[in-house]
Every structure is written in structure tokens, then in C-alpha cells.
Amino acid sequence: MPPKKELCRYFQRGSCQYGTRCKFLHTTPQQSQSNPFGFGAQTSRSPNPQPNPFSFGAQTSRTPNPQPNPFGFGVQSSAHSRRGDGFVSKPNQVKPFDNKWSRFSNVNNSSAPASRQANNQPSAANHTCTATDIESCKRVILEDLENEKPLWKLTCYGHSRNGPCDIVGDISYDELRALAYDDAKHGKDIASIVERERNLLNSKLLEFQNLAQNPYPVSSAPTPSSQNMFGGGSTIAPVVNNGFSSQVSSFSQLSGSSNTRSAAAPNFSFGQPNAFQNNTQPSSFQTNNSPFNTPGSFGIQPQHSPQSFSPSGTTSSNNGAISAQQNPFSTPASLPQTGNGAGKQLNFFTNEPISASSSIGLTNTSTQLISFYVLLMLINLLSNNTPKENANVDAGIWTKVEWNVGEIPEEEPPAIYIN
Amino acid sequence: MATFGASTTNVNPNRSAEVASPPSDSVSSLCFSSKANHLIATSWDNQVLCSAWKDDGTTVFSGGCDKQVKMWPLLSGGQPVTVAMHDAPIKELAWIPEMSLLVTGSWDKTLRYWDLRQPNPTWVQQLPERCYALTVKHPLMVVGTADRNLVVFNLQNPQTEFKRVVSPLKYQTRCLAAFPDRQGFLVGSIEGRVGVHHLDDAQSSKNFTFKCHRDGNDIYSVNSLNFHPVHQTFATAGSDGAFNFWDKDSKQRLKAMLRFVTTGAKVLKITIHQQQRPIFTYISPRRLRSRANHGLEQAVGSEVSSYSRGAEVKGKPRAGTSGRK
Numbered sequence: 001m002p003p004k005k006e007l008c009r010y011f012q013r014g015s016c017q018y019g020t021r022c023k024f025l026h027t028t029p030q031q032s033q034s035n036p037f038g039f040g041a042q043t044s045r046s047p048n049p050q051p052n053p054f055s056f057g058a059q060t061s062r063t064p065n066p067q068p069n070p071f072g073f074g075v076q077s078s079a080h081s082r083r084g085d086g087f088v089s090k091p092n093q094v095k096p097f098d099n100k101w102s103r104f105s106n107v108n109n110s111s112a113p114a115s116r117q118a119n120n121q122p123s124a125a126n127h128t129c130t131a132t133d134i135e136s137c138k139r140v141i142l143e144d145l146e147n148e149k150p151l152w153k154l155t156c157y158g159h160s161r162n163g164p165c166d167i168v169g170d171i172s173y174d175e176l177r178a179l180a181y182d183d184a185k186h187g188k189d190i191a192s193i194v195e196r197e198r199n200l201l202n203s204k205l206l207e208f209q210n211l212a213q214n215p216y217p218v219s220s221a222p223t224p225s226s227q228n229m230f231g232g233g234s235t236i237a238p239v240v241n242n243g244f245s246s247q248v249s250s251f252s253q254l255s256g257s258s259n260t261r262s263a264a265a266p267n268f269s270f271g272q273p274n275a276f277q278n279n280t281q282p283s284s285f286q287t288n289n290s291p292f293n294t295p296g297s298f299g300i301q302p303q304h305s306p307q308s309f310s311p312s313g314t315t316s317s318n319n320g321a322i323s324a325q326q327n328p329f330s331t332p333a334s335l336p337q338t339g340n341g342a343g344k345q346l347n348f349f350t351n352e353p354i355s356a357s358s359s360i361g362l363t364n365t366s367t368q369l370i371s372f373y374v375l376l377m378l379i380n381l382l383s384n385n386t387p388k389e390n391a392n393v394d395a396g397i398w399t400k401v402e403w404n405v406g407e408i409p410e411e412e413p414p415a416i417y418i419n
Numbered sequence: 420m421a422t423f424g425a426s427t428t429n430v431n432p433n434r435s436a437e438v439a440s441p442p443s444d445s446v447s448s449l450c451f452s453s454k455a456n457h458l459i460a461t462s463w464d465n466q467v468l469c470s471a472w473k474d475d476g477t478t479v480f481s482g483g484c485d486k487q488v489k490m491w492p493l494l495s496g497g498q499p500v501t502v503a504m505h506d507a508p509i510k511e512l513a514w515i516p517e518m519s520l521l522v523t524g525s526w527d528k529t530l531r532y533w534d535l536r537q538p539n540p541t542w543v544q545q546l547p548e549r550c551y552a553l554t555v556k557h558p559l560m561v562v563g564t565a566d567r568n569l570v571v572f573n574l575q576n577p578q579t580e581f582k583r584v585v586s587p588l589k590y591q592t593r594c595l596a597a598f599p600d601r602q603g604f605l606v607g608s609i610e611g612r613v614g615v616h617h618l619d620d621a622q623s624s625k626n627f628t629f630k631c632h633r634d635g636n637d638i639y640s641v642n643s644l645n646f647h648p649v650h651q652t653f654a655t656a657g658s659d660g661a662f663n664f665w666d667k668d669s670k671q672r673l674k675a676m677l678r679f680v681t682t683g684a685k686v687l688k689i690t691i692h693q694q695q696r697p698i699f700t701y702i703s704p705r706r707l708r709s710r711a712n713h714g715l716e717q718a719v720g721s722e723v724s725s726y727s728r729g730a731e732v733k734g735k736p737r738a739g740t741s742g743r744k
Contacts, residue, residue: 150639155590161586165567
């Protein structure tokens, strides 16, 4: 016990140079003194559960959450701002994972859907995607694309809440359906509608694949040189050429915008055999071995699809070139595979024989058939790994005049380009 | 369009009554009249996408892929009149009684306000993208567009955007609902998630998102959100064929309704009747047929109206506060 009863004032401040030799008392003050670090430190037992504006919830509210709540309640999506964009900027917000609610009701959880992984994406406060944060952004993107894949694929995506989109080019259910109905009214047969929608889906999946392989958040410098390469968004061009002029406005947007946002990846997956290997997602419609091996209703595609895209064969768009090359490279067998997937789809839902839908005289009921089944077929298409798509992932590369480093393809050009 | 008649057999697991003669194609929207027990259901057989009642309960508006809004005077039985035009299909419309204006949102990226007596819009508001969802609770109006934009308008000053927010959700916006107290709104997306967003920055700590309508690894979209007029609770309907009731203040799920296990069932829209004893209506297309299901409290005493009983959809007190030490 030191002789003097006074408290060491330097110890209070946290830095007494005498240390144990100090002749004053080195204890924390007993009486309540104004603590300069004040707010959060002593309030752990305060009866007031309300978060006060200065505490970042460190002691009071951060309780470890033992079981993952399937609904993810309490995960804060603090509204934050990204630098450099025109959105509303807010002052610094609460830290991530600041669960103020420690108790969740398990009242109705007995019938809750199966709890997902406890992998609630960190709601990154102050998300700016700067160079230092890029790793966490990439992680978020990869996690999202792995775990949180919605069943509807034709969507935009942004990895950070309240931040701009990494992949743009939304198509909603209703738009796709309206388009299909319109096409049917104009006399297009179901097969070509399906083909068009499949192309849309594939190009969108391609965009997501690119993002997964190169999770480069959009806010950091997308290189413009990559735009020509992908042409992923301009797959809409063949769609437009097919002549539903009334819908051009909604989809030309897609072709314009989806070029810009793809990940900056000069070393795009070229010649990789699994370029289109989708992360197979256990959808209830997934099937690869369909019992229907006859070309059936959808086997008519090999004749139809090249025709429908021939006007756009000259564009540098992805699918325009792909479909033009389908015949030389892909065996017809590959198409019935997808067709059969769709055929199985059809059967699954209507219990009608497939031949019913192959009668191409389109009545109202068949337009209705189109709408639902097309939408569902889009999902089904995920499970198809067709070789045709592996062969020429981006055939536009062959028409480029100059190649950048990293995009030089490894295989030889198709015969069509050898002149 | 179909108006409902007497209830008939109950075939779905929730024991809700079904409408006698539903439309032949799937239903795209539902709307209850504020004055009487009338329900409008629009369907895809003529590509009608949205509907709304006028506040006097005598007229209905419908808009769709023909890029027009038609006004149907129900009492006089007259012909529908075109009152609004867009350049692209009209996705959402709403009648604003306080302003006596009809507001329409379309895929041509505009929002237009219409005075019914004039052929030209009162005001054309440019949107950043195609309109996907709309919710109006005067003076709050929120428009959800493609590419995750959410634009908030103060209808007292409708010519300027009050605020533009990027959605707190990561995927396409599907539906919106404004809080009855106008403090904020809910946004639902295709990724099985709903975001609660407050307008006031001071309350932004109360913003959160939660997951719903998921089944294992399948992530379904949230198709419709709707608030209960009396209790501050809301319901969500999803493509997994289920709909749930939630309380955002206590962050709990109040009730989960049984899912439609039949093929292709997707709960598409919900509407909550505005009057005293709320009727909850939902549509779920089964194959190609669609039914508007609603619980009638005429069949009171039986379980038909189970989910319109106040106790079940009333908010529960917060479970967390008492346990904090």
C-alpha cells in the first residue's frame, strides 16, 4: 500500500511514467468521475437498452447470436453512401452486425423454411469499394453469387446495399411475359420465342459468370476495352431484329447498359471448357436425363433458330455469332437436349402430350402455355451444359482487328474465319 | 376482369373461400374497393397489368400492355373510356383521391399524372428506369424501377423527386408498400428478401432487411407486400406459394400460411380490404387457372376467416427488451 492516499492523476489518464514505483495510488477511481471515453464503457448494465448516438453498440447490444435466424432479422442495412455518386449521403452509421435485437421470436419458426447458412452478408457500413476494401467486396460478390442466387435470373445485381449495380439489365417477369404474348400474337412460333428467351438467359448468366470469375466491383474502374469483348449485353440485338418494334424501347436499354458493367476482365474465360458450367442449382425443375429422346416438339429448333437470327449475323453480338455457328459446330443432338429439358418441363406441368404444343397454330391457350412454361424453362436451362456454348464463347474475338494481351484465344479459329 | 360472387368450395389448405368464376388466365392484379365489398381482379388474357378503384367506389381503372388506361364506369354500365396513354405497357397505376389525379407508371420510364377530364397528362415525370412497382400513401409515393432504383416523391411537391435511393436489396425490385404512417416503405425483391426502409435519416438505424420465402437453396421472389390497415403489420406473398404475416417493429413473423404445393402455384398478389374487418385476398395461379381467394367473414365462426382474425395479425410486443441486462 503506497503511503500517499492520493490517486495518481497520470494513471487516470492512462500514462504514469513511474509505473509500480509511483508513490500515488494506481487504482481506478471509485467515485464516478467524468470519463472522457464515457459513453459506451460503463453503460453495459444500464437499464436503458436504447442505443445512444455515440456508442457503436460495442458493449450494450452486440450479443453473440448463437443460432442463425432463418430470416436474418436484425441484420442492419445501414444506409450508407458511396463516394462519387449522386445518391443521398448520410453520416456515419452504425457498425455492421449491430444487432440491437438479441431475442428473436421463435414462435412461428417451426414452420419456417429451412434455415439457411448463417452467412448473412456483412452489411458493410461506409461501403466505398476503395482499393483497401476491394477484397471484402470481392468476397461479398463471390458469396452472393454462390449462395444467394434467386430463381429468376434476368436481374440486375449490386453487391453492396444502397450502392449501384454491378450488373445492370433488369428484365421483370411481366416484361418477358408480355413480350412472349406479343410475339405469339404476331405469329411467332413458340420455339423461336423460347430460343430468344434462352439467349437472354444465357447472356445474363454469362454476365454473372464473369462477375464470379472476376469479382471486380463496378465502382472501381471498369476498363472500356472489355466492352467489345463481351458483347454480352448486345445479345439483345438479334432480339430486336426479330421485329417486335413495340418492345424495343424496353430492351434496347438492355443492350446499351449491360455492356458497361461487366467485370473488367481482359482475360475472359476463353476457350475454357467450363465457361458455361453453371453452378448447378438444385432447382426443382432440374433434369438432364429426360425420358423423351425424340426431338418432339422442341426438336424443331435446329431449323428455326438460325433463321431467326440470320438478319443479325453480321453484328458482333455474342449470340448472333454463336447461333450462326451453331450449325457447323454443334451437333443437332445438343439442341434436342435442351429441347427435351423443356419438353419434360411441359409434361411436368400439364400432363398433356407433348404433341399438343407442337401444333404451332397459336391459340390463346398456347400463349398461356408459352408464358408459364417459358418462364420455367428458363430456370431449367441452368442445368444444361451444351457443348455448343463451350465452343465459341465469344466468337466476336475472331473479328477483332487487334488483340489485347490476355484475350488472345488459345484455340484455332473456326473454319469460317480462315480465309 | 372478374368480380366475386358467393364463395364456393374450399380446396386449398388454408381453407379460404374461392371466387366463383375466376379469369381464364393468371391474375395480374387485385384491388379492393374502399367503399363496398367489391374486388377487381385483372388478368393476363387481355394483358391487363394493374387496376385501381376510384375512391367513390363507382369507377375502376385498368392499365396494361395496350399502353392505355381505361376507366370503367360500373354503375352506369357504359363503355370504358381511355383516359391515359403511354409509350410502353403500363405497369402500375394508382388513384390519388387527395389530388384527384391518376398516376401511372410504365415501362417507358415515365410516371404520368392524369386529370381525367383532359387528354394530356398533367405532368410527366421522368424516371431513371422502367417502373416496376408503385405505392402511394398520400403524401408519400415511392416508385421502384429497374436496376434497383427507388424514387420517393412528396406528393405535395410532385414535380421534384424527394429522394432517390438505391435499393437496400441486391437484386431486382419486385414490389413496394408504404407504411401506413408514411414513415418509410417496404421493398421486396426477387431474391426472397424484404427491406424495411425509413425515409428519415435519423431513423435509418431502424432500417433492416430480412429473408423470407426461401426453401433450402431455392430463393423465391417476394411478389407482393401489403399492410394491414389497422395493425401495423404486413403480409408478404412469394413465388414459393406461401404468404406470411410479419411485424416489422418487433421483427417477428406472426403467421405463416400453408403453402400451395400444387404445381406452379405462386402467390402473386395480396390485397387487404380497407374496412373494419379486413379480408385478406390472395391469388395463386394453379397451372393456368387462377383464383382469387379470400376469407369471408360472412362465414364467421368457421376457420375460413382464420387469417383475418385480429389476434393473429396484430403485432406482438417486442420480445427483446425485457431480456436485456
